[in-house]
Amino acid sequence: MPILTEWCVRRKTLPVVGDLVFSLQASGEAITDMSLGKIVRAALLAIDFEAQDMSPRVLRNTYCRRLLLAGRNRDEVGKLLGLASTRTCDRIRATIDAQL
Incomplete structure (x- = not known):
């Protein structure tokens, strides 16, 4: 803040x-x-973050992941991200489910 x-x-x-x-x-x-x-x-x-992808996509995916983990549904998250479809949310949700 x-x-x-x-x-x-x-x-x-x-x-x-x-x-x-x-x-x-x-x-x-x-x-x-x-x-x-x-x-x-x-x-x-x-912040000493290093990855293959160091683009704004990292921020979008992190925000998406946190919203999904907080219980928001994929349609709502897609709208918050300004996405035309829920494919990104579905892909990230799959990585969360794979870790559980």
Whole structure:
């Protein structure tokens, strides 16, 4: 929470590009697909997380997994993730079920 609060304060000092909280980098530049990948990779490395895939997909899958473990159903999780289908939720649910 402290980091998000700090970012929200900083965000108010930057030019308005859209209504997304994270539409700008701390430098004031717009976030692109490439810069988002770099931001996520840097954040994962900062917490000593290393995997074959160091993309934003890791964050999406982690969020999905946590929602499913918390008892949310796949349709609800799919909507929260903005997915067109529930295939990702089904695939991640299968990894959870395999561990049980």
